[in-house]
Amino acid sequence: MQLPAFPVPDAVPASPDAWWRRWGRHLLRIRLLPRHRALRWTLLLLPSILAAAYYGLIAADQYESEARFVVRSAVRPEMSGTLSFLVQLGLARSQDDSFIVQDFITSRDAVDRLKGRLPLLRIYDHEGADFLARYPSLLYGPGEEQLYRYLKNMISVVHSERTGISTLRVRAFGAPDARAVAETLLQLSEELVNRLNTRLQTDAIANSSEEVKTAQERLIEAQTRLTEFRNRELMVDPARNAVALAELIARLSAELGVVEAQVAEMKGGTAASPQLIGLQRKATALEKQIGEERRRVNDDRDGLATRIAAYERLQLEREFAKRMLASSEAELVRARSDAARQMLYLERVVEPQLADYPLYPKRLSNILTTLCLNLMVILIAWLVLSGTREHGSNRK
Amino acid sequence: MDPIESSLGRALHIQARTIKGLVLRDLVLRYGRDNIGFAWVVLEPMLLTMGVMVIWSLTGTGKKEGMTVIEVVFTGYLPLTLWRHMTGGGVFLFRRSYSLLYHRSVTLFDLVVSRQILEFIGTSTALLVIWGGLNLFGLVQIPREIDLFLLGWWMMGSIALATSACFAVATELSESAERFVQPFQYLNIPISGAFFLVDWLPTWAQSAIAYHPLVHCYEVFRSGYFGATIVAHYDLIYFCACTVVVAFAAVIATRRVRDRLLLA
Numbered sequence: 290m291q292l293p294a295f296p297v298p299d300a301v302p303a304s305p306d307a308w309w310r311r312w313g314r315h316l317l318r319i320r321l322l323p324r325h326r327a328l329r330w331t332l333l334l335l336p337s338i339l340a341a342a343y344y345g346l347i348a349a350d351q352y353e354s355e356a357r358f359v360v361r362s363a364v365r366p367e368m369s370g371t372l373s374f375l376v377q378l379g380l381a382r383s384q385d386d387s388f389i390v391q392d393f394i395t396s397r398d399a400v401d402r403l404k405g406r407l408p409l410l411r412i413y414d415h416e417g418a419d420f421l422a423r424y425p426s427l428l429y430g431p432g433e434e435q436l437y438r439y440l441k442n443m444i445s446v447v448h449s450e451r452t453g454i455s456t457l458r459v460r461a462f463g464a465p466d467a468r469a470v471a472e473t474l475l476q477l478s479e480e481l482v483n484r485l486n487t488r489l490q491t492d493a494i495a496n497s498s499e500e501v502k503t504a505q506e507r508l509i510e511a512q513t514r515l516t517e518f519r520n521r522e523l524m525v526d527p528a529r530n531a532v533a534l535a536e537l538i539a540r541l542s543a544e545l546g547v548v549e550a551q552v553a554e555m556k557g558g559t560a561a562s563p564q565l566i567g568l569q570r571k572a573t574a575l576e577k578q579i580g581e582e583r584r585r586v587n588d589d590r591d592g593l594a595t596r597i598a599a600y601e602r603l604q605l606e607r608e609f610a611k612r613m614l615a616s617s618e619a620e621l622v623r624a625r626s627d628a629a630r631q632m633l634y635l636e637r638v639v640e641p642q643l644a645d646y647p648l649y650p651k652r653l654s655n656i657l658t659t660l661c662l663n664l665m666v667i668l669i670a671w672l673v674l675s676g677t678r679e680h681g682s683n684r685k
Numbered sequence: 686m687d688p689i690e691s692s693l694g695r696a697l698h699i700q701a702r703t704i705k706g707l708v709l710r711d712l713v714l715r716y717g718r719d720n721i722g723f724a725w726v727v728l729e730p731m732l733l734t735m736g737v738m739v740i741w742s743l744t745g746t747g748k749k750e751g752m753t754v755i756e757v758v759f760t761g762y763l764p765l766t767l768w769r770h771m772t773g774g775g776v777f778l779f780r781r782s783y784s785l786l787y788h789r790s791v792t793l794f795d796l797v798v799s800r801q802i803l804e805f806i807g808t809s810t811a812l813l814v815i816w817g818g819l820n821l822f823g824l825v826q827i828p829r830e831i832d833l834f835l836l837g838w839w840m841m842g843s844i845a846l847a848t849s850a851c852f853a854v855a856t857e858l859s860e861s862a863e864r865f866v867q868p869f870q871y872l873n874i875p876i877s878g879a880f881f882l883v884d885w886l887p888t889w890a891q892s893a894i895a896y897h898p899l900v901h902c903y904e905v906f907r908s909g910y911f912g913a914t915i916v917a918h919y920d921l922i923y924f925c926a927c928t929v930v931v932a933f934a935a936v937i938a939t940r941r942v943r944d945r946l947l948l949a
Contacts, residue, residue, distance in 0.1 A: 447912065447913040447914055448914070449913075449916070450914075451884070451916055456913065470724070651832070654832045655832070657830050657832070658832045658835055661835050661839070662831075662835065665806070665809050665813075667811075668802075668814070669806055669808045669809065669810045672708070672712065672803070672806050672807070672810075673810075675709055675712065676712055676716070
């Protein structure tokens with residue numbers, strides 16, 4: 290352990306040492322370990338011995354159930370060329386959504402829900418379980434938070450960046466228990482995904498269906514006003530009335546023309562015809578009638594033109610309302626299909642397995658790891674102490 | 686008690702005592718008495734690692750999903766430090782300790798082994814201290830699979846031990862060999878896997894880099910640290926074969942050089 294001491298002369302000139310230096314020397318001389326060799330090594334290797342005893346004799350078998358899943362959404366990624374065609378056929382996997390599920394499984398919420406579905410206390414307080422690995426144990430006492438921390442050790446979800454597949458591993462003291470927990474966790478995740486989908490759909494559609502409703506109301510109102518107009522004016526279509534009126538005026542004008550021509554012919558002819566007066570009267574009556582009809586069309590207050598204007602405005606309004614309804618209905622359809630494409634799917638690649646061999650705890654590996662760490666710590670401590678002792682001896 | 690067994694036990698005891706004494710000698714020789722001494726073993730890689738981490742964090746090198754820059758540097762630089770310290774210690778190792786061969790119980794292997802034990806423990810301490818410090822600030826996690834983590838570390842130690850013996854012999858046989866050690870070390874760094882994961886490479890490069898034995902150490906070390914979140918490419922049998930070949934070469938060469946040293 291120690292190199293042969295270099296002979297130091299006894300008569301060292303006494304120098305007043307600082308108190309901490311003196312105490313430091315005392316501390317360095319203290320033997321922390323017993324002198325007996327076997328006892329010393331036992332003490333030094335105590336962690337390894339304990340680990341060997343625990344893993345070799347006490348630790349209970351643990352079964353692992355493994356399941357793999359992918360979280361996908363039907364969103365089409367922006368791509369060009371033939372590749373996009375291939376991708377569009379399939380479903381794109383969405384990384385963020387995988388993390389949603391991963392985070393959920395390792396959350397307190399999942400533990401709470403799990404507790405509602407399965408008798409967790411019975412599963413992890415298994416009769417065969419050893420005192421350290423079972424749930425209410427020395428390390429993890431009762432209480433929600435402790436249970437959560439305990440389950441974090443027994444449940445792991447690992448998401449592989451490259452393949453996009455998430456692996457769920459659950460350990461328990463019985464193979465069926467492990468599978469039941471894994472299965473329930475997967476079911477809970479599926480429910481989560483479904484909840485998210487429902488929410489997505491209602492949110493996206495609520496907006497556009499609101500718009501459709503407004504457009505429908507506007508159309509109904511426009512139609513009502515048009516009907517009211519018709520009832521009030523006692524006419525179906527003022528435009529058609531106007532056409533009839535124009536035709537009437539034209540006919541009257543033509544007749545007037547004929548009559549006037551006859552009058553002119555008679556005046557230019559022989560003696561006064563007895564028919565002339567009648568014809569003249571007829572012409573006057575026709576003129577009056579034409580004037581009357583014209584007024585009916587042109588009158589500012591009550592004329593047909595004013596009414597046509599009002600009618601056309603109402604009709605235009607109804608047209609707009611119709612178009613708005615059509616577009617908002619198209620919007621609704623689009624929103625529905627958008628929501629459908631954004632829907633998430635949790636697909637199980639590997640169903641939870643029933644283990645027939647207890648993979649955990651890894652006894653040999655754990656014992657060797659402990660031994661390795663133990664030895665390294667002993668060596669480090671020895672080196673540090675020796676180095677310090679060397680320094681100490683230098684101060685003499 | 687069986688006489689052979691007792692003599693074997695005695696031999697082991699003498700061997701252990703020799704190595705222990707030599708390690709202490711190397712400790713003083715390497716780190717001196719009038720300095721902060723052993724603390725340098727920890728501080729030196731710590732300073733280097735911190736520096737690289739700061740630079741990398743600023744330049745944003747090595748950023749990948751699921752792992753931080755600091756984690757990549759931590760898992761890359763510390764094994765590299767182990768490799769550098771252990772192989773670097775091999776250069777002119779015999780020349781420096783030649784006079785110790787005067788003692789009957791000291792052999793050339795003792796010289797190599799004691800020096801490399803010191804380096805290994807020193808760098809392991811650095812690993813523990815740096816990990817503890819970073820963990821305190823929440824920058825690194827507890828290795829997901831400690832067994833693989835340690836295995837990677839010991840793999841690096843074993844191949845570095847064998848290589849350092851080769852270096853010791855080579856520099857003893859010809860002084861110009863020392864000139865080639867530094868270029869070899871520097872050229873080795875970028876292809877040894879310290880600063881990348883094999884999985885990041887294209888497939889053709891992956892199969893090419895798998896012939897480099899050091900890559901396997903880094904991959905095992907990282908797969909112990911990151912667990913199943915990364916895809917590790919390593920082949921333990923190939924690595925063991927490489928180490929055995931290097932160690933065998935070192936043993937043969939050491940025997941050759943011993944004759945030379947004893948004649949000189």
